[in-house]
Amino acid sequence: MLETRDLTKVYDSTILAVNKLNLKVNPGEIYVVLGANGAGKSTTISMLLNFIDPTSGTALVNDIEIPKFPLEAKKHLAYVSENVELYRNFTARQNLEFFAKLGGRKKITREELDETLARVGLPEDAFKRRVKTFSKGMRQRLGIAIAIIKGADAVLLDEPTSGLDPKGGADFLNLLRELRSEGKAIFMSTHDIFRAKEIADRIGILVGGNLVRELTRQEIETEDLEPLYLRYVAGYESEEEVA
Amino acid sequence: MFLTIVSKEIIGNLLSFRFTITTILCVLLMSISSYTLRERYERQLNEYNTAVTNHLKSFKESSKHHVSSTYVLDKQPAPLSMFANGLEGIGKTVNVTTSNEPTFSNSDVTVEPLSTLFGALDFEFIIRVVISLLALLFTYDAIAGERELGTLKLTLANSIPRDVVILGKAVGNYVSLLVPLGVSVLIGLGIIVLSPQVHFDGEMWKRLLAAGLVTLLYIWVFTAIGLFISVCTQRSATALLSLLLIWVVFVLAVPKASNLLAGQIYRVPSIQEIQGQKSTIAQRINDENLQEMMKMGQTVGKEVVEEWSAGGKESHSDMEGMQSAIHSTLMEKIADLQKKAQEKISAEWERIQLGYDRQRRKQLELAINFSRISPASSYVLATTSIANTGLTRQQSFLRDTKQYQREFTNYSLAKMAEGTIFLDPTNPQAKIDLSDMPRFETKAPTFDASLGEAWVDILLLAFMGILFFMAAYVSFLRQDVL
């Protein structure tokens, strides 16, 4: 479904941001990549969306090579970014409709727009309000609605919960579960260990661009994730010790 | 997909504050401009008609007993000066005399110094200065702004080619600016055309259409520049500041500095130096002439004396005869030499003047070519050519007056020769017949000729439009989206 093969990015020929990343996200699976600031999470997602070209290696979605056929590949990818501001003079509906059209949706009914907005937990009176009057969390919800309405097979989320309140966070996790049950492959980056633990089918720990550990659902439930993660982050140099 | 982006840009602009400001500004400026320039044109047309009649009348009056040596010609106001004033206000009359080269006089500055001081608020100015700035204000955040909002990534996360995005942005913002501009231009045109004194024929409309197309090209150039800088910058504030700098350089600095630069690179002596050269040469020729005259005086004296002594006449009365013979021969030869010297001086002066004119022309051409670095200069040059208010009109008008000066001089000389100068002053009925006086005619260049003249600048504008858009396009296509 979603796969990276030795995916590597070196910025300005000196900064190794992502190093030979190999991972796979299956349909109906939520893969959470955990990492500190600067670990390479956003860089990975940027390569998956062809915002930047990988230095070496490649990534695939539905067996389509993303760097080679970006336009074809992006039909199968939806994206939620952190802190998206959206078009401030447009209403929630207008923003959603515009991006739905860009996402290749031909005919979108008003009902479907409203349904999606309600699904991400926006109050009805917000639908026709300009986005500049929205709070950060409301914009984040709208961003998620934009990803949902595209109906893509794979959803990439870069720290999507960063602006959400506890209720918003919980709603959001429920949404992800729904998407999972629809058979979508979900790839999410975060540094929120607790949410990761709650939702993830698999967790990858990214340290300095290296995928140092992958945990299955079973391991997530049995292992004490927080100290494990902190040990990895703190002791990347003495990797053998931790392992 | 393309239309989705274009319409999103347009709707986004319609909802924005800058669109409101732009609409108000356009309608206000164009209405004020067309109203005041229409008034001015009507007044100038009336003034012109009266001036022509008056100048003919006063010429006839002062030509009662002999043909007056001066005649004043008037430059007819160009109707399209309402759109692009150009050099229209400079030198509205030309004094034609039998003795001197015709020169321009009576500029607008004497009548309305303020409009010369601040420049005319014509369509050309509004578009060149204000609309170009607005074009930058519409595009500076096209890409940089979306980067800041995060919507650029959101857009490009879709299966949409980047060239569609950039082209859609260019067209969307271009159209968003053209709509309020177009509406206000129509209002302005209406104000002008409704004047009872304004009669535009097919040719005028063709010129207006051509100027309109050049305007579209000019605005596109600035749209493309704005887009290019917006692609290259991370923050829209940086883009805006950089664009302001570019605007100042293109619209204000380059056109004004080109003259100076051309003057530095291709130096032309000042008119004082030229006058100095002329008088030095005249001095030299006169000195040489004096020497020659003295030499000649000696030889003539000797010759005559020898001739006389050969004749063997030595009486007192013969002495006197000899002296007068010397005198008359001398006078004749001196007059001859003087005439030759004068001719020499004239020839030299003409040579210097021609050289000077050629140098000045070269410098002017150089300055014009320098100024063409800026699309604003090309725009002025092209629109004033099309409106027939530019440099060429001024030059061709002056050329026609020079032609007329020759005809006029020949005419008045012929009249003098006819003896009209000796009309009987005691006969009050006696009058010179002026009905056969040559008429002054100046032809405005045809539309094709004007277009031919504007062609270089039109091509330059097209070239810049393509160049900047390609720059924006290529950098956006290759750029990392961060």
Ligand SMILES: Nc1ncnc2c1ncn2[C@@H]1O[C@H](COP(=O)(O)OP(=O)(O)OP(=O)(O)O)[C@@H](O)[C@H]1O
């Ligand atoms: N445009 C860039 N040019 C140079 N280096 C960059 C660029 N973008 C990111 N980096 C570097 O690449 C590394 C990974 O950055 P990245 O943004 O992927 O981290 P992240 O895991 O998303 O961090 P955060 O949690 O702060 O979002 C960092 O060392 C960063 O300094």
Ligand SMILES: [Mg+2]
């Ligand atoms: Mg990040």
